[in-house]
Amino acid sequence: MASIISCHPYSSLFTSPLKQPIIHPKLSFSSHNNNAPIRLLQPLCCSQNPPPFQPRTKQENGLFSLKGCAISIALAVGLMTGVPALGWPGQANASNPALSDVSVLISGPPIKDPGVLLRNALPIDNKAIREVQKPLEDITDSLKIAGVKALDSVERNVRQASRTLKQGRTMIVSGLAKSKVDHGIELLNKLEAGMDELQQIVEDRNRDAVAPKQKELLNYVGGVEEDMVDGFPYEVPEEYQNMPLLKGRAAVDMKVKVKDNPNLDECIFHIVLDGYNAPVTAGNFVDLVERRFFDGMEIQRADGFVVQTGDPEGPAEGFVDPSTEKTRTIPLEIMVNGEKAPFYGATLEELGLYKAQTRLPFNAFGTMAMARDEFEDNSASSQVFWLLKESELTPSNANILDGRYAVFGYITENQDYLADLKVGDVIESIQVVSGLDNLVNPSYKIAG
Template identity: 30%
Template sequence: MASSLLSSAIFPRSLLPFHPSLRSRSTRTPQTRSIRLDIRCISARNPSTEFLDPNDSLLNNGMRRLERAIAVILIFVQISSPLPFASWSPWSISPARAVLYSPDTKVPRTGELALRKAIPANTNMKAIQDSLEDISYLLRIPQRKPYGTMEGNVKKALKIAVDDKESILSNIPTNLKEKGSVLYASLVDGKGRLQSLIQYIKEQDPDKVSVSLASSLDTVAEIELLQAPGLSFFLPEQYLKYPRLTGRGTVELTIEKGDGSTFSASAGGEPRKLATIQVVIDGYSAPLTAGNFAKLVIDGAYDGMKLNCVNQAILSESGPQNNGFSVPLEIMPAGQFEPLYRTTLNVQDGELPVLPLSVYGAVAMAHSEVSEEYSSPCQFFFYLYDKRSAGLGGLSFDEGQFSVFGYTTVGREILPQIKTGDFIRSAKLVQGQDRLILPDEK
């Protein structure tokens, strides 16, 4: 049975990166690489012994025993050390390359946070968002939380909001200005927003701070979405032949058990034969990938499609070859203005995507069976991120290798219950069809 899971007849080449035994050498654990290096160094000829008589077998035997003992000691040190890239490491490493392993690496831990960060909004709103997002990290400090710093962050956000009100509202289209003004007022003056957040921080109540912060960030995201009516960049002309999503969309998937069993009940509920999952797809960072997926959903390509469970992923079947477009691999690097096409990111050199794979419930396209420079025309997967299989920085070793185009926002608790043989009864685009541009439209 185990061998059949690796059969290319069942799982094409597009799935192979998920199997740990098939990873490239660059994704081996740092402990393995450092051990290999230490052994190479010890096995090399030692210049300090060249003056000794090479015919002295007793001396040679003693030296070999000493080399083996040193090798064992170095291997033990490398394995037992919690920081394989400490400054005393026998091999040099640039600070940028350590991003994969640094525990201080700041990456979105939820799909909601990743989606907020991906909105191409007004710079003032982004400054407000960044100031508030920092509080989320400060709340993770287990004991003496820096409430003074948190209060400073909120006051900074409030000052930007008040001082730059005209700039913030002027970036909202005319037909949406009324809604934007209401949201702005609720953020600055409304109950449960920034003013209340300051009060809860002064009371040093972490639970109330967390709830109020989430409410404030939701309002910030709503304002930012009003400021982003379409793409902030022009697509290359050769890619205008593909469907494209010029904003956000929501896809609702209804999942059914293939063996007739039920999904476990949620709190206070009943076991269900059907389960619903909602995925927010992001055209701001992956317009071609999200657009192709949205069109497939509208065309009913996923209705009745079976699901397969592989290592850390729930994968759809590949579907008929005439379904979908062979979209080039599409990844938006953090800090860049537009996506990269047909190229992966080198996370070890510090390149991070706007939409990270390293989030439980991330949704991405599998690779094309023909070329890893392209995504599969139809086959997608839910990524079941597990920090135990990631680097110290919380990044998957497959980060930057796939076109991530959205996140599971409703029904994440359903994902671990899905088994091979379960299937998608129906898939619907419930929001965002007005943002979908098809190739034959001008």
């Protein structure tokens, strides 16, 4: 059964770099909950009171001795306070070193905004547009300053972005794909006009209007950056070329009916799927969405760490393709920064890439990934999960999930409401709202 395993909070984590944490039989999450399949699901919701940010995840097979000592005290505090541990498939390889380096754990503040992560994950290399993007993103931090004083900082952000756009416009336009130049220039014109409008908002001292305008401008930036991608940037390995592939991006809206919650009745989660970095994984999901595979399916796991769905009724633990009458499985697919194509069929640990950073990290609340069997890297099929929490014990940019599970998207709207979902809540529908034309080899069409 595809699952994520929970370790006992007092597992021996520091005995040896070659020993894995002890799994407590009573606290391990089996693949079924009350005899129901475990599933991960992602919703979009409307609620009066957004849930607080979640507790935390844990780390993996023992932290290596001397370097682990630098963080062992902090970890021990977390363990003694009862912070649950989260283990993962692939954890049983006793020869695996643990996290690569303490410097990774304590490096600068991680990026947790799904929009930023998605923009940074695009396969482009245009310094000019990135220099426009950054000060606009920094407005989020500027708004953390109390009162109207924040607007002075916002004004500096806007001036920097506007100046950079004017100076780098020629370079930006030269980076647009030939077939998308007109659309890219249209977005640049809207971006330039929008920054003038944001400057006026700041001068009017209208703090409440800043964030909505910032979001609009960053949407323009993201659109320009997508217009820089000229076709699909690499060849998928031959053995996977006939599978459903998402060669680009798509977005879906997932509508969930919530039971027994006085503050929440129905949720719609907007999810962006990234086929540039996970074409097989994202293509498999979009194909299942078009088959209406998830419609009417219940949330099958909601334990404070993840929300999961995708395990169909019956003995099969994944999608059974009616054309073959066999469970369709997909390979583990991990894109690493600095690489031109994903790695397939192995975790980064198994590949010896202990310091590698994944292009789609488990940084954001509502990160979407495939569940799989514990010891089978290529066993994912239809069960998906959304990560609910980030932990001091499993920090963003340096956690055991990265490189072990295939991330293929993020919830970008209403992700905070994921924590309101419970086992038994029903996915009324998942619908593709954009990017369906990026799906190739759609098996649902072949099946009729």
